[in-house]
Amino acid sequence: MKINDIEARMHSKFPESPLNRDDTGGTGVQWSIAVPISGIRDAATEFDAAGFFLESITALDFEDTFELVYHFNCYEPGSRASVRMLCGHDEVPPSICDIFRGAVWLEREVHDFFGIKFSGNADMRPLLLPEDADYHPLRKTFGKVGAYHKREVIYG
Amino acid sequence: MNCLSTYLIISALLFSLGLLGILQRRNLIGMLISVELLLNAANLNFMAYNRFLVSDPVTGQVITLFVMGLAAAEAAIGLSIILALYRKMHSINIEAAQKMKG
Amino acid sequence: METSGLNFILQAAFWVTVALTVAGASIAVFPRNILYNVLGLALALTGIAGFYLFLGSLFVALMQLLIYVGAICIAIVFAIMLSRPLHMEALPRPRAKVWLGILGSAVFFIGAVSVALKTKWLPAAGHVYNSSQWSVQNIGNALLTRYELVFEVISLVLLVAIIGAVITAGFSRRISS
Amino acid sequence: MSEGLLGSELFRLILGLVIVLAFSQLNALFLVWLERKVSGHIQLRPGPMEVGPHGLLQTIIDGVKLVGKELIMPLKADRKLFFLAPVLVFTPVLVGFLVLPFGPGLIIHDMNVGVLLVFAFSTITVLAILTGGWASNNKYALLGAVRSVAQNVAYEIPLLLAVMSVVLMVHSLSFSQIVASQKTVWFVFIQPLACLIYLIAATAETNRAPFDIPEAESELVAGFHTEYGGMGFGLFFLAEYTNMFIVCAVATSLFFGGWNGPFGISLGIPGVFWFLIKTYFLIFVIMWVRWTFPRVRFDQLMNFSWKVLIPLSLVNLVITAIVVKII
Amino acid sequence: MDELEKIEGNERVYSLNLGPQHPSTHGVLRILLDLDGEYIVKADPVIGYGHRGHEKMGENRQYKQFLPNTSRMDYLSGMLYNHGFVLAVEKLAGIKVPERAKYIRVIASELNRISSHLLWFGTYLLDLGGITPFLYAFDDREQILDILDAISGSRLTYSYCRFGGVSRDVDMKFIEMTRAFLKRMEARWVDYEDLVTKNVIFIHRTRDVGVISLELARQYGVTGPNLRACGVAFDVRRSEPYEVYDRFDFEIPTGSKGDALDRYVVRFREMQQSCRIIDQALEHLPEGEIMTPKVPQKLSPPKGEVYTAFESARGLTAYYLVSDGSPGPYRCHIRVPSFGNLNVLNDVLPGTLVADAIAILGSVDLVIPEIDR
C-alpha cells in the first residue's frame, strides 16, 4: 500500500508534526499531517514521487489564521491523505505548481477566494472572479458576517 | 464595334495596365496579377487575329489554350516561390527578395 | 427590325463587357488591397472570356473561366491567405516608380494603339469566318495532330511546374500534431 | 456577327432565365422544406408543421422574415465586398440551369460544351464565399473562407476526372447527347466508380455534410457566413440549395440516364418527370447522408481527396480511355 | 519544438476567442487560442462566467437549505451531487440510512449517470458535426427524465435525496418503467454502435486526438472516465465504496491510450455497466422504510470535518464540510472533477487543429457551471 509507505516517509520527514490517523474512514481521509509552511514543498515532492495526484487545495479562514488543506490521493483504494498547514493572514506560502502542474489553477482559486498569494506561482490572475476583482469572497469578513471562530473552537 | 482594331485597342489597354502594375507594385502577388493581365492581353490579340485575319480557324485558339496552360504553370511556380519567400522573409515585398542576392 | 434590335442589344452587351474588363483590370492594378486586386483580375478575366464569346469561341471562353478564374485566381487567393499580406501594413509606393510606370505604360499604349490603327490589316488569303469550323472537335483534332508535340511539351511543363511548386512551397507542416 | 450563337437564341435565353429564376427560387424553398422534413423524420420528429399543410409554407414565411430583417454589417467589414458576395454567389448557380436537360428538347440552350459550362461557372461560387468570408472581417469567417478554397481546389480535380470518363465514352460535352446515349443502359452501371466519386466530390463542392467544413457549425460558428443576417444569409442559403439541385441534376444526366426511364422503359411517364424524380432522389440521398454522419476534419478531407479520390478517378479515367479505344 | 518557439512572437500567430458564446463550448467557457493557420500554438481557458458563489452560499445556509444548490452545480448529474451531499452530511452527523433508501439512491444515481452520459454522447457527436445521434440520445434521455420525474417530481434539479433517506418512495410503476428502459437500451446500444462507434469518419476524428497521458492526468488531477481512458481503473465506487456499491457486480471500463476515442468508448461502456448496476439493484431492492425517522428538522452536526468523495458522471467529486456545531457548515468546499479535466487542456490543446480542439473539448465532457461553482 502506497499510503502506508508515504505515511512512514512523512513521519520521518516531519517527526514533530502531529499526524492524525482515521482508520474507520469516518472523515473520508486516511490520515492527515500538519506541516509548517516551509514543509509543504517537501511533502508535495514526496507525494509526487510516490505517484499521488493532487485532489484539491482549499483553505479555511479562522479568526487567528488561515489553514490550507491539501488533499492527495492515489489510484489505490482508500489512500487519501491530507496535508494541513497553518498560514497567517499575511503570510505567503510557497507554491507547489512546479511539482503538480494542476496546482496552478487550484492555487489561483484559493487566491481568488481567500487572497492568499503563493510565491512561485507566476499566474495569479483571478480565475473564477472577474479580472478586476479585488475582494476575496470566502473570507469570513466578506459580505454577511456569520460565525467567525478561532481555530481551536473547531479543532480543539 | 466588332472589328479587329477595337480588340487591339482593348488588348493594348489591358497590356499597358498590366505593365503599369508590374512597374509600380512592390507586392509580389500584385505583380503576378499584373503578369496575368499581360498574358491575357496577348491572348486576346491571338484570338482577334485568328478571327479576323487568319485562314486556319484553330491556330489562334490552340495558341490561346497553350498560353493558358503556361499561365497556370507560371502561376503555380510563381506562387510557390512567393510562399517560400514569405516563409523565409516574412514579407512578400519585392525589396525583401532583393536581399537574397549575393 | 428584329435584327436591328438584336444588334443594339449585342452592341450594348459588347460595350458593357469592355467597361467591365477595363474596370476589372484597373481594380486589379490600382487598389492597394490585394484581395481587391484578385477580384478585379477575376472580373477582367471574365470580361475577356466574354470577348472570346463575341469572337465566336465558346470553348475558349469556358476554358478561360475554368483555368483562369477557377484555377489561377483561386490559387492566387490561396497564396494570399497563406502569406497573409492582408494583415501587414501596406508600404507606400515610391513616387518615382509610380511616375515611371505611368510614363512607360502610357508610351506603350500610345505606340500600340497607333500601330493598331495605322496598320492596314488584311485578312490572309482564304480567310472566311465560319462558325462551324470553330468547334471543339476541330480544336481537339488540331491539338492531337498538328500541335501534338507542343501539347505534350506543355503538359510536361505543367507537370514539372506542379512538382516544382510542391517542392518549393513545401507541404510539411511546421508543427506536427 | 455571330448570329449562330447569340442571335435567335437570345430571346429564348432571356425567357429561359426568367423561368429559371422562378423555378430555382421555388425549388430552393422546396428543398429547404424537404431537408427539414427529412431530417425531422430521420430524427423521429415531424419537422415543420405549423404553416400550411405539413409546414409546406414554412420556408416562404422564413424567406419573408429574412427579407424583412435589417441588413447588419460588422463595423470594420469591407462594405462593398460584403454586399457583393451574396449576389456573386448566386450568379454562377443560375448559369448552370441554362444547359440542364430537363427533358428531350426541354433545355434552354443545348450547347455542345454544356458540361464544361456548368463546371466553369461553379468555381465562381468559391470566389464569392471567399469574398464574403474575407469581407466580414471576422476570424471565423476568414477561416471558413480559407477552408472553402482549399476544399474546392482539392475536389474540383476528382469531380472533373469523374465527369471526363463519361465524356470519353460519349465523345461529347453536350448534355443532350450524353443523356441520349443512355437510352437503355445508364452510365451508373458502366461507370459505378466514377458515379460514386462524382457524388462524393459534388457533396464536397456544395459544402454539404459530412464535408461542410467551411461552415462547420460546431467549430467555426457558421463559417464564412457568420456575419451575414437577413437576406445576405438568405442568398447564401438559397444558393446552397440551388447548387445542390444543379449538382444532382448533372449527376442524373451524366450517370442516371437523365430523362430516360430505367432500361429504356419509360412507363409512359414524360421524360421531365423521370428527370425530376431521379434528381430529387439524389438530393434525398445527399440529405440522408448529411443527417447520418459526423463531419470530417479538414486535413482528413484533403487527404481523402488526394490519396483516394484522385488516384481512383485517374485510374478509372485511364481504364475508360483504354476500353473506349479498344471497342 | 524549437521551431514552434521561433514562430511565436511574430505576426504569423493570431489570437481567436473561442467563446464565451460559441456552439461548442457547452456553457460559458472562453478559450483564448493563439493560432498559426489552424494550428493552436497556445490555449488559455478563461472561466468564471458562471460563478455563483455556491461555497459562500453553503456557509450562510443550513445544511438542508444547501441541498437544492448542489444539483445546480452540475445540472446534468444533479442526482449524483444531491446524493454526495447527503452522504457527506450523514457522515458528519452520524445518521443511518435505511437499506431501501440506499438502493433507491443508487438506482436514481445510476439512471442520472446514464442520462448525463447520454447527453454527453449526443453533444459530442454534435461537436463532431453529427446531428442525428444527438436527437436519438435525447430521445433515450427523455425516458430517464420521465422515470426520475416520476419519483422526484422534477426533471433536472431533483433535490430528491434527504438526510437519512429519500423524499418519496418508489412504486411498482417506477420499477416497470426502469426495467422497460433497460430493455429498450439493449437495442439502442447496437444502433449506436452501428451509427457512431463503428463509423469510419468518427473513428478518424477521434483516434489519437487529444491524448492525455497517464502522467499528465496525474499531474492535473484528472479523474473519472478521462482518467480511466488512460488505463487506470480508478473509480470511487470501487476504491471507497459508498452506499451499497460493493454489493454489485460491475466492471470498470478502461482504455489504453487516453485519446478521445478511448474516452468515448469508456463512457459508452460505462453506460452499459450502469445498466447492469440498476438491473441488480432492482433485483435486490428491499422492502422497508425510506427515511430514518429521527432526523431533526434543524440538523446541527457535531464539530469536526468530513471529506466525502463520490463518483459523479465526470469523475471524483468531493464535499469538504467543516462543522462548528451550528446548523450550517463553517466551510463548504466542493472538489469538482471538471476543474482538473479542463485544466489539463492547457497542455493538451497546443499543437492541435481547431477542429481537433473542439473534438477534445467535447471528449473530456466538461460542465462549466460545475467548475465555476
Added chain:
Amino acid sequence: MGYFKDIFNGGLSLIEGMGVTARRLFRPLVTVQYPRKKIPLSSAYRGHIELKIFGESGTHKCIVCLNCEKTCPSGVIRVQGEKLKEKGPKTLTSYVIDFSRCSLCGLCVEICPTSTLKYSREYELVGETWADCKIDLLARLARQVEEMEAEKKTQGIAA
C-alpha cells in the same frame, strides 16, 4: 491491399450507419406538437407551491407560523398575518411567492406544521416581467374555491 481494405471497411461502416437512420425514417415519431397536444404530468410533478383546500372548512389551514418563510433558502415566500381577535391564532392576510427565485426544493412543503402547502400542477408559467412571476396564493385559492363551487353547482344541476 490494406489501402483497399480500409476504403471498403470504411464504406461499409458508412452504409451501416445509413441503415440505422433509414430505419428510423419509418418509425413513429416521438415528439408531440406541444400546444396542441400535451403529455400527462407525472404524479410527483412539483410546480410552484399553493395552498391546499381542506374539505371540511373549504379553505386553507395556514396559521402564519412563518416557518416556510424562514426555511426558504432563496427568500421566495412573503407571508403576512393579522390578529383579528385578541386571543387566538393569526389569520393569513397575504401569501405571495416570487417564483422567479424559487428553486423548487420543497423545504417549505416539508416544514409546514399544518400541511397546508402543496405543489401545484401548473407548468405554463411564462411571464414577461418580474411582476408576472409574483404569485398571490390567496387570490389563487379564492379562484380555485370559486371554480370548485361552480363545478359543484353544475354537477348538482346535472344530477
